[in-house]
Amino acid sequence: MAIDERAVAALDDRLLGPEHKGLPPAAWGRTVREFLAGAPRLAEFETPLLSIDESALSANLVVMADWAAAAGVRLAPHGKTTMAPRLWARQLAAGSWGITFATIWQVQVARSFGVQRVVLANSLVDPVGLRWVAEESARHPGFEFVCWVDSVDTVAVMDEHLRAVPGDTRVRVIVELGGPHGRTGARTREQARAVAAAVERADRLTLAGVGGYEGALAHDRTSVGLDAVHHYLDELSQLHRELDYPGGAIVTAGGSAYPDLVLAHLAGLADEQGAHGVPTTVVLRSGAYLIHDDGFYAGISPLAAPRADRPLRSAMHGWARTVSRPEPELALLDAGKRDLPYDEGLPVPQRLDIAAHVSALNDQHAFLRLPGARPADLPVGTVVRLGLSHPCTAFDKWRLIPVIDDADAANPRVVDLLHTFF
Structure with a gap:
C-alpha cells in the first residue's frame, strides 16, 4: 500500500476549533465529518480565507497523470x-x-x-x-x-x-x-x-x-x-x-x-x-501542477492555457472583505501577508465590475487600488475573490483549507476540509 489510507481517513475524525483560521465558530468542538454533514456553504466562513476548487483540482490531477504516463x-x-x-x-x-x-x-x-x-x-x-x-x-x-x-x-x-x-x-x-x-x-x-x-x-x-x-x-x-x-x-x-x-x-x-x-x-x-x-x-x-495558480505558473508552465490542449486550472483562491474605504480610489481588505502568497506576485482581484489591482500587502491588510472609482463603489463589507500566485507559499499559511465544489458558483458548497502539516 503506497500510503496508509486509514490514517488519512482518520483526519475526518479530528476536532475543529478556533485554531483553524477562517472556520466558523459553529464548527468548534465538532469533527470534520460532523461539520461537513451539515452541507456548509462558503459564505458561512469568516474572511480572510483560502479555498481549493475541487473541480479544478480533480482535472489537474488527471491532466498531469496522463501527461507523464504518455511520456x-x-x-x-x-x-x-x-x-x-x-x-x-x-x-x-x-x-x-x-x-x-x-x-x-x-x-x-x-x-x-x-x-x-x-x-x-x-x-x-x-x-x-x-x-x-x-x-x-x-x-x-x-x-x-x-x-x-x-x-x-x-x-x-x-x-x-x-x-x-x-x-x-x-x-x-x-x-x-x-x-x-x-x-x-x-x-x-x-x-x-x-x-x-x-x-x-x-x-x-x-x-x-x-x-x-x-x-x-x-x-x-x-x-x-x-x-x-x-x-x-x-x-x-x-x-x-x-x-x-x-x-x-x-x-x-x-x-x-x-x-x-x-x-x-x-x-x-x-x-x-x-x-x-x-x-x-x-x-x-x-509539485505545483495539482493546485496551479493565476500567476507565476500560469505564465510559465507548458501545461497552462493557451499553450496546452488540456490546460491546468488554478484551484486556489483567496477571499477577503473590504474593511475600509478611506479614499475614493482605495479599499483596504482584511487579508495580508499572513494569509496570502506574495513572493511570486501580488494577489489579483477577480470578478469585479470596476478596475482594481492590489498594490501592496501588510501583515493583515491588502491595499486594493480602484482608479477612477467613486466612494460608493465596493462598499465596506464587500467580499472580493483573489487570484493567487505560487501554491507553496499559499498553503503554508493555513492549517485547514475548505475545499469547495465550484469557485465560480454564487455561494459554493464546502465538500471537504483539507488538513495541512507545516
Missing part, C-alpha cells in the same frame, strides 16, 4: 507544496510512483501517514535524521528512501553518521548535478563523477542515480533562460550515462516550470538498460 516517465510530485496527506493519497491513487520532500521532517510526517516511497530532494547530513532513516528502514523493509549528495564532503559526513548506527542498513543516494549560479549540486560533471566515486567507496551508502533541479537556473521562458535549462538537462543526461549503478538507476529532475524540457531530454532514458543491464527510471518531481 513513459514516473511522477513523484513534490509533497512539500501542499503538505496535505489527503492530496498525497489522491496523487498516489492516480498513479504517482512516490512523493518528494525537501526536509527530513517532511519525510517523517509522510511516514506517519504510511507513505512508502520517498525522494528527499536534498542532502541529509543531520545525524538525528540519518539515524531515523536507518532505523525506520530496518524496521520497515518496504520503506523506500532515497536522498541527494552533491559533494565528497557530504558523502563523508553521511557515511560517518551512518556507521554510528547499529546494523548494516545502507542509504540510497542520488548524485545531484547543479549549475553555475544555481542552488545546491555539483557544479560540473567531473565533480559529480568524483561524488559518485566517493559513494562507491562508502560503507553505508549506495549509488541510486543522478538528479537535480533545473528551475534554479532560470525563471522565465526567454531564450536565455531556456538555453540554460536545455544545457543543464543535457549535462544531466550525459552524467547518467557516465556512471555505473549496482542496481536500477533513477534519473530525476523537473519542477513545474520546465517539465516539457525535462521530458525532451530525459524521457528517452526511461527503461534504458545501462552499462550493466540495469533499468533506468525517469522521475518527474513537479
Whole structure:
C-alpha cells in the first residue's frame, strides 16, 4: 500500500476549533465529518480565507497523470507544496510512483501517514535524521528512501553518521548535478563523477542515480533562460550515462516550470538498460501542477492555457472583505501577508465590475487600488475573490483549507476540509 489510507481517513475524525483560521465558530468542538454533514456553504466562513476548487483540482490531477504516463516517465510530485496527506493519497491513487520532500521532517510526517516511497530532494547530513532513516528502514523493509549528495564532503559526513548506527542498513543516494549560479549540486560533471566515486567507496551508502533541479537556473521562458535549462538537462543526461549503478538507476529532475524540457531530454532514458543491464527510471518531481495558480505558473508552465490542449486550472483562491474605504480610489481588505502568497506576485482581484489591482500587502491588510472609482463603489463589507500566485507559499499559511465544489458558483458548497502539516 503506497500510503496508509486509514490514517488519512482518520483526519475526518479530528476536532475543529478556533485554531483553524477562517472556520466558523459553529464548527468548534465538532469533527470534520460532523461539520461537513451539515452541507456548509462558503459564505458561512469568516474572511480572510483560502479555498481549493475541487473541480479544478480533480482535472489537474488527471491532466498531469496522463501527461507523464504518455511520456513513459514516473511522477513523484513534490509533497512539500501542499503538505496535505489527503492530496498525497489522491496523487498516489492516480498513479504517482512516490512523493518528494525537501526536509527530513517532511519525510517523517509522510511516514506517519504510511507513505512508502520517498525522494528527499536534498542532502541529509543531520545525524538525528540519518539515524531515523536507518532505523525506520530496518524496521520497515518496504520503506523506500532515497536522498541527494552533491559533494565528497557530504558523502563523508553521511557515511560517518551512518556507521554510528547499529546494523548494516545502507542509504540510497542520488548524485545531484547543479549549475553555475544555481542552488545546491555539483557544479560540473567531473565533480559529480568524483561524488559518485566517493559513494562507491562508502560503507553505508549506495549509488541510486543522478538528479537535480533545473528551475534554479532560470525563471522565465526567454531564450536565455531556456538555453540554460536545455544545457543543464543535457549535462544531466550525459552524467547518467557516465556512471555505473549496482542496481536500477533513477534519473530525476523537473519542477513545474520546465517539465516539457525535462521530458525532451530525459524521457528517452526511461527503461534504458545501462552499462550493466540495469533499468533506468525517469522521475518527474513537479509539485505545483495539482493546485496551479493565476500567476507565476500560469505564465510559465507548458501545461497552462493557451499553450496546452488540456490546460491546468488554478484551484486556489483567496477571499477577503473590504474593511475600509478611506479614499475614493482605495479599499483596504482584511487579508495580508499572513494569509496570502506574495513572493511570486501580488494577489489579483477577480470578478469585479470596476478596475482594481492590489498594490501592496501588510501583515493583515491588502491595499486594493480602484482608479477612477467613486466612494460608493465596493462598499465596506464587500467580499472580493483573489487570484493567487505560487501554491507553496499559499498553503503554508493555513492549517485547514475548505475545499469547495465550484469557485465560480454564487455561494459554493464546502465538500471537504483539507488538513495541512507545516
